[in-house]
Amino acid sequence: MRPTAARTQAALGLLTLLCAWLLACRQPSAEITPPEPRTAEPSGFEPGPAVIVEAPPIAPTGPILDWQLVDPSLAHLVEGERYRVDYDAEHPWSGASSPLVTIVMFYDYQCPYSQRLNGVMLELLQRYPQQLRVVWRQFPLDMHRDAKFASTVALAAHQQGQFALMHEWLFANSRSLSPASVEQQAAASGVDVQLLLSQVEGNWYTGRVEADIAFGQSFAVRSTPSFFVNGRPFRGAQSREDIDAIIREELLVAERLLSAGATPNDVWARILAASASERTDDRHNTPTPTPTPAPAKRFATKLSGLPERGASKPKVQILMCGDFDCPFCQRSTATLEQLLKDHPGDLAVYFRHHPLAFHTNARAAHRASVAAENQGQFWPLFDALYANQRQRSEAEIEDMAKQLGLDMKRFRRDIADPKTDKRIDEQAQFCEQDLDAKGTPTFFINGWVLTGAQPIAAFEQLIQQELTP
Structure with a gap:
């Protein structure tokens, strides 16, 4: 040069x-x-x-x-x-x-x-x-x-x-x-x-x-x-x-x-x-997860009428207050899927809408899921929305719905229906006020609260507690 x-x-x-x-x-x-x-x-x-x-x-x-x-x-x-x-x-x-x-x-x-x-x-x-x-x-x-x-x-x-x-x-x-x-x-x-x-x-x-x-x-x-x-x-x-x-x-x-x-x-x-005030040795980067505090209160989750999947007569019911644009919710879906496989006759999962205000595109995803639920396709669209969190335009969401074979005229009509937003708002309000859910995801295992994208062991601890006679 x-x-x-x-x-x-x-x-x-x-x-x-x-x-x-x-x-x-x-x-x-x-x-x-x-x-x-x-x-x-x-x-x-x-x-x-x-x-x-x-x-x-x-x-x-x-x-x-x-x-x-x-x-x-x-x-x-x-x-x-x-x-x-x-x-x-x-x-x-x-x-x-x-x-x-x-x-x-x-x-x-x-x-x-x-x-x-x-x-x-x-x-x-x-x-x-x-x-x-x-x-x-x-x-x-x-x-x-x-x-x-x-x-x-x-x-x-x-x-x-x-x-x-x-x-x-x-x-x-x-x-x-x-x-x-x-x-x-x-x-x-x-x-x-x-x-x-x-x-x-x-x-x-x-x-x-x-x-x-x-x-x-x-x-x-x-x-x-x-x-x-x-x-x-x-x-x-x-x-x-x-x-x-x-x-x-x-x-x-x-x-x-x-x-x-x-x-x-x-x-x-x-x-x-939340960090340690001193470092007494020269450990490298091995994570040491914070122990999950034992839940102190069992909430009345009121699951009737909510989307559910899993056992028809479950001994353990897991409610998720979730946001479709929350990355921790997305991460938790794999945990829920594994739990359903591990407890096929004992466990069912339920969902309440809890879109957070700063996730500005989440509302469109929640409306679409309600419209899909009206046609009996909530969980397939649930999976698609979490798998494609960056796809939130009208055309992208409609493409997901078409792949599920939904009636698109009814789908669009239900998205625009004021009752859809009312359902979402009522469920979010229940999560926040009745269940004291301050963020997403918040889970309730037979009413016992578990906050955040916890490891599967944290879920299993409460599940085994509930399954033990």
Whole structure:
């Protein structure tokens, strides 16, 4: 590549990065006049893209950072090995204003694996601009001579709102770091060189770097890069595909919390509240599911007139309050199918409509299922709707109905009938008010409640309890 073209490409890359990052800024506590203090966590939570520019001096409140500010009532919805690896408003971060997935990354500017993972994180931030936030915690290793110097430079640039540019430059020039090269880069980037160098030479941020190191070590961070995805521990420069799969898993956890009444701004705090406060060993990524609490109340489910399948005279009746666009409901359908196979003469499954307001396309699916029920085809369409959750247009739903051989004139007429919406609303109201179902799916096994996409063992525990004389 020609030198001029290379310089042009590098400049365009840095400009693109600056436009893709949204960062908080740290305030100094020295005699130099600081910027005006922020009254809330910088977030840029305005209409439009969530990842766009450096944070404004004063911005609306972002996610709750203190897990102690939320109640633990939804902790049972957060499963797996997780640790309370948090951050404060002074840590540099990039990404969504109200994230559903937060990655806290410990890294070293002279570690080539950290640099590789940094590139992966930038790609993922572009893929999930409204859902993902990456937080940067310093973890310079003693074996890398200039790594701690680089960390203090990054934090000093962060104080001036220039972390993104300096962060990338430090990775790109990790083999030739020096005060002179930093001074040259800072001047070219519009950073106050005198302020930055005085803070670095005065060890303003050394304590901050040491605190990040100590914090990481307290959670068994021993090498770089190490990172925690909603508290789940990982290490090494993992591939984009692997981390993308982890993010998708965590988006399902977030949706489960939202379905149960959480808000986007308290998802992070609720996950922390359900996470371990210390890590005494260096276990890897073996999930340790949260034990299912024993149900405390048997509800009167009133199953007469509901769609049912299974045994004609069941000893165990499972009611599902479900939403056709809920991914956890979809996941649970395989569990229900297996239970019906395992208990062919003893078990039946019933369904109540419980579409959640934020699933804006769910109502169309529920109307269609009522129309199919009127023709005795509820369960075949139930299976089709869950198997094709992305197909919610009128044409796509009608195509499902045609494949079942439904009378299409009657099908369309029943969908438009006000009685259809009334039936859906009445069932949803019963789930919420009479059965105290706060999210989906909520199951009732002979009236005993079981919340969320639980493993089959959780169902079997209650089933065996009911089958035991």
